[in-house]
Amino acid sequence: MKAKAFFVYTLLAVGAALVVVEVLGLCLAYRGGGADDAPAVKTKGRGERPGELEARNRRLKHSLDDLSPKGVYLVIDTARNVLYVKNNERVLREAIASSGSGSLLIEPNGQRKWVFDTPRGEHVIESKKRQPVWMKPDWAFIEEGKAPPKNARDRIEEGVLGDFALGFGDSYFIHGTLYTRLLGKNVTHGCVRLGDDDLKHVYRVADIGTKLYIY
Amino acid sequence: MNCVRWIPILVFPLVATTAIGAERVFLKAENQLLETELRIAATPQIYFVFDLKDNKVCLKARGRVLKEFGMKGIRSWGRTSVARATTLVEKSTLFPPKRVLITPNTTKDGEEARVETLELKDMPASFTLVMDKEMWITVRPEPTGMISWLWSVHYPVTWYLTRPVLTVWHAVRKSSFTSIEIVLKEDDARTLYWSFLEGMAAIVYSPGRP
Numbered sequence: 045m046k047a048k049a050f051f052v053y054t055l056l057a058v059g060a061a062l063v064v065v066e067v068l069g070l071c072l073a074y075r076g077g078g079a080d081d082a083p084a085v086k087t088k089g090r091g092e093r094p095g096e097l098e099a100r101n102r103r104l105k106h107s108l109d110d111l112s113p114k115g116v117y118l119v120i121d122t123a124r125n126v127l128y129v130k131n132n133e134r135v136l137r138e139a140i141a142s143s144g145s146g147s148l149l150i151e152p153n154g155q156r157k158w159v160f161d162t163p164r165g166e167h168v169i170e171s172k173k174r175q176p177v178w179m180k181p182d183w184a185f186i187e188e189g190k191a192p193p194k195n196a197r198d199r200i201e202e203g204v205l206g207d208f209a210l211g212f213g214d215s216y217f218i219h220g221t222l223y224t225r226l227l228g229k230n231v232t233h234g235c236v237r238l239g240d241d242d243l244k245h246v247y248r249v250a251d252i253g254t255k256l257y258i259y
Numbered sequence: 260m261n262c263v264r265w266i267p268i269l270v271f272p273l274v275a276t277t278a279i280g281a282e283r284v285f286l287k288a289e290n291q292l293l294e295t296e297l298r299i300a301a302t303p304q305i306y307f308v309f310d311l312k313d314n315k316v317c318l319k320a321r322g323r324v325l326k327e328f329g330m331k332g333i334r335s336w337g338r339t340s341v342a343r344a345t346t347l348v349e350k351s352t353l354f355p356p357k358r359v360l361i362t363p364n365t366t367k368d369g370e371e372a373r374v375e376t377l378e379l380k381d382m383p384a385s386f387t388l389v390m391d392k393e394m395w396i397t398v399r400p401e402p403t404g405m406i407s408w409l410w411s412v413h414y415p416v417t418w419y420l421t422r423p424v425l426t427v428w429h430a431v432r433k434s435s436f437t438s439i440e441i442v443l444k445e446d447d448a449r450t451l452y453w454s455f456l457e458g459m460a461a462i463v464y465s466p467g468r469p
Contacts (some may be wrong), residue, residue, distance in 0.1 A: 069423020072430050073336060097286035104293035108322040111300050119325055123379045123453040133323075146377030149361040159358065164456060166303040166320055189363040230376045257320045259305050259454045 117255040118169075118218075118246065120236055122162050125228050127218075127238060129249055136249070139242035140227045143258075144234045151186055158183045160233045167212040167256040172247065176209035176219060177202050183233070206240060208247040212256050218246060288312075288466030292342040296322065299344060299460050306460040307451075309396065309441070311335065316443070318454055328450070331401045332442035334415075335465065336422045338435045343463045345390040347455055352386035382449040390461065393429070393436040398452070400445040414440070439463065 092100070116136070119128040122143040129137040144162035151157065178201045182192040193199060206220010221227070221237040236258075238246060299306050300322045308317040311333055318326040359375045384400035402408040422438060429436045443451065455461075 065427050066420070066423045069426040073423065073426045092283070094282045094286055097283060097290060101286060101290050101293055104290065104297055108293065108297055108300055111297075111321045112323040113321060121326070123450050146358055147361050147375075148358045149363075152363060164454075165305055186363055187361055230378050257305060257325055259318055259325060 113255040120258045142237040169254040171211035173209045176205045295342040308462045311465040328447040334440040337437040349389040352383040356381045382452040384445045384448040397440040
């Protein structure tokens with residue numbers, strides 16, 4: 045009986061403490077700009093007239109506009125595997141792509157590991173190649189359960205990257221593929237694959253120095 | 260009777276002053292957003308803008324919108340500045356997606372071996388973005404069916420039960436915190452999880468909602 049009473053009183057005490065904390069929290073929140081109440085902009089301070097503020101905002105918008113990419117630029121949505129060729133806000137071409145699988149490869153001896161992500165962020169087209177040749181990196185051999193060869197000639201693989209390749213740094217390329225059925229899926233080692241026609245178009249319109257945004 | 264004639268003359272300056280004040284507030288808020296964005300856009304990075312005024316999330320680079328999705332609901336608690344620049348520290352979720360470990364294989368070629376990959380559908384739709392400067396952005400999917408609607412009922416209950424406790428906790432520690440909850444379409448929520456990487460910058464624009 046005593047134990048039961050103790051349990052009930054403890055429960056009531058905890059409940060009462062919780063109510064006090066809740067009320068206190070609500071009071072504090074409302075006092076300092078709280079629940080569902082994003083504070084309004086302070087009107088005091090620099091007493092600029094609306095006209096002056098408007099002019100300042102116009103200048104800032106111009107400065108922001110000056111930063112945005114001019115001419116043709118590329119945007120790659122790795123979540124949906126789509127590449128857009130854009131000019132200002134206008135989409136010139138939309139192409140199905142394949143991007144990084146996000147998989148992880150660890151060398152059997154555990155010394156090295158690779159994460160196959162397509163690098164996000166702002167990039168620039170650094171190189172353009174016709175009939176590119178793939179110099180298979182170490183991970184390609186390790187993935188196949190083979191030891192990487194000592195001789196560079198044993199790394200050469202022709203015809204797997206399609207007709208064109210556009211490099212955007214750190215050995216990442218936009219290139220063609222033999223596995224067209226996998227376009228639209230995240231299956232690559234970080235490069236971006238395109239179908240033949242789309243690749244040809246991108247190769248034609250994107251010069252070296254073209255901005256590339258990957259997200 | 261003569262007094263009635265004076266009413267418009269007395270009221271007009273009052274209305275005009277209020278209108279000018281409201282316009283100035285709007286322009287100052289816009290100014291803060293532009294100045295903050297200009298600072299971030301000057302660097303070669305992709306960033307998010309959580310616009311709580313126009314209910315949208317924008318993924319931007321150099322001031323240019325790359326992707327945009329609408330918010331279906333917003334709740335905010337705590338101190339928020341008009342336009343705050345912040346950085347994603349961590350994405351917190353109950354079941355984070357796990358990378359597939361490739362097993363080196365001699366019989367299959369690379370393409371066949373890689374059947375399981377990390378895709379958009381593997382991303383969670385419900386998660387919390389832990390930002391720097393004591394800010395949390397909780398993302399919830401919009402309920403689509405009866406079960407998910409019933410499940411969504413606990414969100415406001417949890418929100419209004421836990422936020423006061425957190426407020427007291429932070430007051431005791433003499434710190435302030437900002438908590439924002441946004442509701443997105445399920446697919447948009449997954450896209451946000453996919454695209455928003457640790458270390459990326461964001462701007463939370465909250466000029467005071469009507």
